[in-house]
Amino acid sequence: xxxxxxxxxxxxxxxxxxxxxxxxxxxxxxxxxxxxxxxxxxxxxxxxxxxxxxxxxxxxxxxxxxxxxxxxxxxxxxxxxxxxxxxxxxxxxxxxxxxxxxxxxxxxxxxxxxxxxxxxxxxxxxxxxxxxxxxxxxxxxxxxxxxxxxxxxxxxxxxxxxxxxxxxxxxxxxxxxxxxxxxxxxxxxxxxxxxxxxxxxxxxxxxxxxxxxxxxxxxxxxxxxxxxxxxxxxxxxxxxxxxxxxxxxxxxxxxxxxxxxxxxxxxxxxxxxxxxxxxxxxxxxxxxxxxxxxxxxxxxxxxxxxxxxxxxxxxxxxxxxxxxxxxxxxxxxxxxxxxxxxxxxxxxxxxxxxxxxxxxxxxxxxxxxxxx
Amino acid sequence: xxxxxxxxxxxxxxxxxxxxxxxxxxxxxxxxxxxxxxxxxxxxxxxxxxxxxxxxxxxxxxxxxxxxxxxxxxxxxxxxxxxxxxxxxxxxxxxxxxxxxxxxxxxxxxxxxxxxxxxxxxxxxxxxxxxxxxxxxxxxxxxxxxxxxxxxxxxxxxxxxxxxxxxxxxxxxxxxxxxxxxxxxxxxxxxxxxxxxxxxxxxxxxxxxxxxxxxxxxxxxxxxxxxxxxxxxxxxxxxxxxxxxxxxxxxxxxxxxxxxxxxxxxxxxxxxxxxxxxxxxxxxxxxxxxxxxxxxxxxxxxxxxxxxxxxxxxxxxxxxxxxxxxxxxxxxxxxxxxxxxxxxxxxxxxxxxxxxxxxxxxxxxxxxxxxx
Numbered sequence: 128x129x130x131x132x133x134x135x136x137x138x139x140x141x142x143x144x145x146x147x148x149x150x151x152x153x154x155x156x157x158x159x160x161x162x163x164x165x166x167x168x169x170x171x172x173x174x175x176x177x178x179x180x181x182x183x184x185x186x187x188x189x190x191x192x193x194x195x196x197x198x199x200x201x202x203x204x205x206x207x208x209x210x211x212x213x214x215x216x217x218x219x220x221x222x223x224x225x226x227x228x229x230x231x232x233x234x235x236x237x238x239x240x241x242x243x244x245x246x247x248x249x250x251x252x253x254x255x256x257x258x259x260x261x262x263x264x265x266x267x268x269x270x271x272x273x274x275x276x277x278x279x280x281x282x283x284x285x286x287x288x289x290x291x292x293x294x295x296x297x298x299x300x301x302x303x304x305x306x307x308x309x310x311x312x313x314x315x316x317x318x319x320x321x322x323x324x325x326x327x328x329x330x331x332x333x334x335x336x337x338x339x340x341x342x343x344x345x346x347x348x349x350x351x352x353x354x355x356x357x358x359x360x361x362x363x364x365x366x367x368x369x370x371x372x373x374x375x376x377x378x379x380x381x382x383x384x385x386x387x388x389x390x391x392x393x394x395x396x397x398x399x400x401x402x403x404x405x406x407x408x409x410x411x412x413x414x415x416x417x418x419x420x421x422x423x424x425x426x427x428x429x430x431x432x433x434x435x436x437x438x439x440x441x442x443x444x445x446x447x448x449x450x451x452x453x454x455x456x457x458x459x460x461x462x463x464x465x466x467x468x469x470x471x472x473x474x475x476x477x478x479x480x481x482x483x484x485x486x487x488x489x490x491x492x493x494x495x496x497x498x499x
Numbered sequence: 500x501x502x503x504x505x506x507x508x509x510x511x512x513x514x515x516x517x518x519x520x521x522x523x524x525x526x527x528x529x530x531x532x533x534x535x536x537x538x539x540x541x542x543x544x545x546x547x548x549x550x551x552x553x554x555x556x557x558x559x560x561x562x563x564x565x566x567x568x569x570x571x572x573x574x575x576x577x578x579x580x581x582x583x584x585x586x587x588x589x590x591x592x593x594x595x596x597x598x599x600x601x602x603x604x605x606x607x608x609x610x611x612x613x614x615x616x617x618x619x620x621x622x623x624x625x626x627x628x629x630x631x632x633x634x635x636x637x638x639x640x641x642x643x644x645x646x647x648x649x650x651x652x653x654x655x656x657x658x659x660x661x662x663x664x665x666x667x668x669x670x671x672x673x674x675x676x677x678x679x680x681x682x683x684x685x686x687x688x689x690x691x692x693x694x695x696x697x698x699x700x701x702x703x704x705x706x707x708x709x710x711x712x713x714x715x716x717x718x719x720x721x722x723x724x725x726x727x728x729x730x731x732x733x734x735x736x737x738x739x740x741x742x743x744x745x746x747x748x749x750x751x752x753x754x755x756x757x758x759x760x761x762x763x764x765x766x767x768x769x770x771x772x773x774x775x776x777x778x779x780x781x782x783x784x785x786x787x788x789x790x791x792x793x794x795x796x797x798x799x800x801x802x803x804x805x806x807x808x809x810x811x812x813x814x815x816x817x818x819x820x821x822x823x824x825x826x827x828x829x830x831x832x833x834x835x836x837x838x839x840x841x842x843x844x845x846x847x848x849x850x851x852x853x854x855x856x857x858x859x860x861x862x863x864x865x866x867x868x869x870x871x
Contacts, residue, residue, distance in 0.1 A: 166712070168696070168710065170810050171609050171810050171811075171814075189799070190798045190799065191708075191709040191710055191798055191799045192710060193798075194707070194708045194838065195708060195710065195712075209798070209799045209800040209816055210800070210816050210817055210818065211814075211816070212818070234613060235613075236612060236613040236614035236617060237543050237612055237613075237614040238612065239612065239613045240608060240609055240610065240611065240612055240613070241606060241607075241608040241609075241611045241612070241613060241616050241628075242608035242609040244613050244616070245608060256613075306692055307686045307687075307692055310686055310692045311683050311686055311687065314679045314682055314683055315679075315683065320678055320679055320682045320694075320697050320698070321697050322692075324540070325692050325693050326692070335566070336563075336566045336567060337563040338540065338563055338564060338567065340538070340567075426562045426563050426565075426581070427561070427562065427563045427581045428581040428582070438542050438543050439543075442543075442583075444581055444582050444583070445582055446582065446584070466566065
């Protein structure tokens with residue numbers, strides 16, 4: 128339809144031929160949005176986007192999505208009536224008409240559900256289902272200028288929301304209440320309602336859990352505040368982590384950890400070069416923390432790519448040999464976690480250029496002292 | 500841990516024995532939340548909850564989720580380091596220690612991803628993976644009083660947000676802007692930040708698409724406004740659809756359709772009886788619209804169950820033989836759609852009792868006239 132998406136599908140068809148695949152079959156998710164230009168919802172009814180090596184496309188959708196599907200793909204929509212018995216016939220008909228009764232059909236294993244796998248296998252028992260995750264990641268990891276501009280806008284919205292919230296960290300507020308206010312601020316400032324993820328807001332000892340969920344913990348004087356949040360603008364996301372403290376001073380051990388993590392961020396930034404393996408960035412952050420005796424307190428990888436999805440390749444984990452490329456966008460977010468006490472994480476977003484990493488996030492890596 | 504979740508897992512173990520299954524393996528989603536009491540996020544890393552027929556449980560999680568997992572399951576957490584190469588060993592070790600190297604392992608096909616399916620198959624090549632969706636649906640479809648109370652709160656929050664928004668439908672606002680304001684109102688009134696779904700707000704001809712996504716369409720005098728929205732409170736959701744018009748009158752054809760759809764709702768309510776097949780409710784709505792010559796304009800099923808998930812069994816579609824039970828909660832939402840012109844849908848939420856359906860949604864089925 129729009130040349131942009133048709134071009135992307137043509138590029139994927141090229142990649143399919145190169146990799147010896149006959150087709151791609153996608154569930155709703157960022158890759159489907161990326162290739163078809165409409166964000167279908169993943170609900171109980173199967174929706175499949177198909178692209179063949181010859182560059183033919185199809186969308187298998189329930190009848191109530193026919194209009195949206197036809198808008199982005201005038202030819203190739205297979206709409207089925209709203210009855211589970213109609214799912215298999217629709218998939219079978221689409222695959223038969225596309226000539227996909229055998230061969231190798233690529234899928235995204237971390238997106239496609241078993242329900243759709245079984246429908247594909249039933250429709251084409253002679254076909255082999257194979258992992259096309261890397262092929263798709265390759266297409267999506269390098270951002271075009273339009274995508275990068277949307278990411279920059281998502282960063283700006285998220286950072287403005289952080290500033291809006293600063294006066295509101297007062298004793299007695301709960302994590303859940305502040306997560307609600309942060310969400311409202313993000314939307315008021317222009318984020319789409321579908322945030323990349325629910326904000327993580329963790330007070331004091333709760334910050335020792337990297338994926339803490341905001342709860343009824345009440346903020347008290349002296350508490351560390353960890354916030355991990357992002358916005359979505361034109362489909363693209365931001366993701367950052369900053370710290371504040373309800374105090375005029377930072378305890379020495381916490382300050383020491385914050386500096387160590389900041390050093391780890393800087394080491395990772397120095398290692399982030401076009402052509403370097405993704406694992407080298409992780410290694411740089413990890414070695415910095417290990418030199419401070421904090422190796423065991425850093426319990427996750429150093430970062431992840433982001434774009435239409437908040438977690439997508441490249442993943443910056445130990446030993447990942449994948450070479451970084453120009454125009455990739457990813458986070459650098461080392462952390463140290465002391466169970467029962469606190470956690471410290473700094474999360475920057477980085478756009479890799481031939482000259483090195485451009486840090487997209489502008490908020491400094493300082494623990495904001497909320498008391499004079 | 501908490502008796503509530505241990506009891507639910509024990510009930511599932513009973514069901515596994517009755518159905519001749521050896522275990523259940525779940526991805527993050529409503530069933531995992533229902534059975535373990537923590538809402539893990541479905542990200543790229545595999546998370547699996549396992550329950551065996553003997554009633555043993557395990558959670559396979561990345562290291563950064565170890566604390567949360569241990570809180571809800573002090574024994575049985577398998578945490579792996581943040582590296583994809585560690586996924587298969589963790590799953591293999593868990594299944595081996597649970598004695599699950601063969602037998603029948605039940606999954607939810609519309610939740611489990613191929614990634615986790617492949618990990619299970621790799622860890623237990625002799626095991627058979629089978630559909631346990633109906634078994635789990637059976638457990639979750641009948642709500643206990645605590646669940647019902649949460650659903651009632653979610654209805655109240657959503658209805659209050661509708662009332663808050665009424666003065667704000669003014670010429671010049673866009674669908675997307677009003678979706679943002681509705682989201683803010685829902686959160687301000689007490690909804691959790693993770694809404695059951697992004698509100699559907701469709702003006703005029705956009706309402707002809709049941710799953711229209713709010714966009715830049717501007718509201719003008721005379722427009723019909725369709726809103727399909729819900730809130731989430733204590734994990735449980737609401738889901739309703741109402742109509743307004745930026746006019747003091749309703750065009751005759753629209754009024755006629757609205758009445759026909761209301762008649763279909765009433766017919767469906769009369770058919771919603773304990774012991775009746777779910778399909779009979781759909782049939783009652785469908786026949787009512789067919790009698791008005793609107794059969795082809797009703798392009799989806801009549802309703803769906805809801806609870807922790809916004810779409811869950813029972814599904815009210817033509818021919819569904821599943822018998823309705825007391826304490827099920829589901830929507831009744833027939834609609835008629837005229838492409839290029841408008842759409843009309845009324846969506847009630849219903850709690851089925853032995854005496855018949857209790858309508859949970861209080862807002863009347865009237866097109867609100869926004870002009871005096």
